[in-house]
Amino acid sequence: MGWIGDSLESIRSIHIRQVLTQAVSLGMIVTSALIIWKGLMCVTGSESPVVVVLSGSMEPGFKRGDILFLHMSKEPIRAGEIVVFNIDGREIPIVHRVIKVHERQDTGEVDVLTKGDNNFGDDRLLYAHGQLWLQQHHIMGRAVGFLPYVGWVTIIMTEKPIIKLRIWQFIRTCKVDDISFLKM
Amino acid sequence: MHSFGQRANAIITFSLTIVAVICSLASFSDNFNTPSPTAEIEVSNFNWFQKQRNGNDEVSLTLNISADLQSLFTWNTKQVFVFLAAEYETPQNALNQISLWDAIIPSKEHAKFWIHTSNKYRFIDQGSNLRGKEYNLTLHWHVMPKTGKMFADKIVKTGYRLPEEYR
Numbered sequence: 001m002g003w004i005g006d007s008l009e010s011i012r013s014i015h016i017r018q019v020l021t022q023a024v025s026l027g028m029i030v031t032s033a034l035i036i037w038k039g040l041m042c043v044t045g046s047e048s049p050v051v052v053v054l055s056g057s058m059e060p061g062f063k064r065g066d067i068l069f070l071h072m073s074k075e076p077i078r079a080g081e082i083v084v085f086n087i088d089g090r091e092i093p094i095v096h097r098v099i100k101v102h103e104r105q106d107t108g109e110v111d112v113l114t115k116g117d118n119n120f121g122d123d124r125l126l127y128a129h130g131q132l133w134l135q136q137h138h139i140m141g142r143a144v145g146f147l148p149y150v151g152w153v154t155i156i157m158t159e160k161p162i163i164k165l166r167i168w169q170f171i172r173t174c175k176v177d178d179i180s181f182l183k184m
Numbered sequence: 185m186h187s188f189g190q191r192a193n194a195i196i197t198f199s200l201t202i203v204a205v206i207c208s209l210a211s212f213s214d215n216f217n218t219p220s221p222t223a224e225i226e227v228s229n230f231n232w233f234q235k236q237r238n239g240n241d242e243v244s245l246t247l248n249i250s251a252d253l254q255s256l257f258t259w260n261t262k263q264v265f266v267f268l269a270a271e272y273e274t275p276q277n278a279l280n281q282i283s284l285w286d287a288i289i290p291s292k293e294h295a296k297f298w299i300h301t302s303n304k305y306r307f308i309d310q311g312s313n314l315r316g317k318e319y320n321l322t323l324h325w326h327v328m329p330k331t332g333k334m335f336a337d338k339i340v341k342t343g344y345r346l347p348e349e350y351r
Binding site for chain 2: 060061078079080081082097099100101102103104105108111117122143144145146147148
């Protein structure tokens with residue numbers, strides 16, 4: 001019985017410091033990612049300031065895997081703007097261009113119709129059953145900036161979880177100062 | 185010394201930083217371009233004009249659009265999205281914007297064009313306000329960069345009027 005206790009003791013003494021360092025470095029990554037994300041939310045006023053394009057409906061402008069920066073200002077929606085909107089009963093938000101706007105005289109509410117640049121028809125088929133227009137509350141933000149390819153990182157991670165695991169393992173073997181690029 | 189992981193890490197971090205700097209410089213350089221686009225828009229015919237069964241006015245028209253958007257293109261321009269919108273005010277709505285035609289211009293060579301077309305999207309009012317309505321035709325463009333900030337601007341043409349009677 002004694003030798004089990006001895007070896008446990010020696011393993012503990014070697015690893016406890018290493019495990020602690022790893023835990024701290026993981027914590028640093030998670031918290032700094034959270035800080036950047038929440039900070040962007042404050043600056044842009046949009047609940048999801050960065051989105052990844054998942055479909056080819058806006059090609060050739062936006063391809064799958066491109067990243068869009070969103071902004072949610074008080075300025076009213078106008079035709080031609082690229083907006084990100086949520087349809088009731090659908091989980092994944094859609095990035096499409098506004099082609100029609102009707103703004104009320106008295107209340108200032110807007111009715112908006114969208115269409116993907118690469119789609120043949122407008123988006124009424126995508127909307128909830130019987131819905132003809134989008135209102136302000138459907139819209140999460142408008143696209144203001146664009147970065148190609150970067151979103152592939154998240155697409156690959158969500159579709160191939162094994163790679164996500166590998167990356168985490170890689171991070172855990174690095175020291176804290178080395179991982180600055182992964183904090184995003 | 186340094187492990188393989190640390191070396192790979194350093195190289196990736198450094199190259200990503202350089203790419204990020206180049207991207208932001210490319211986006212910033214767009215600010216030095218002062219474009220001077222021109223456009224002429226003519227409504228050559230009202231094909232038909234009627235009230236739908238649900239009470240909304242709808243009109244179909246034929247357009248002559250000629251524009252020179254070559255000056256919008258810089259080395260950081262991926263494409264220019266251009267569209268023509270009818271804009272007018274009604275008693276109910278402070279602003280109605282109806283996209284009538286749009287196109288994607290992939291390169292500078294295609295940025296000077298002339299097109300004769302009927303409206304690609306339906307020109308339907310919310311209500312029945314289109315008879316004799318005065319409206320603007322606005323040519324909007326959205327410049328999509330290869331990377332960075334998107335730009336948008338427009339040319340407004342005023343003084344267009346729809347027919348007084350359905351036809």
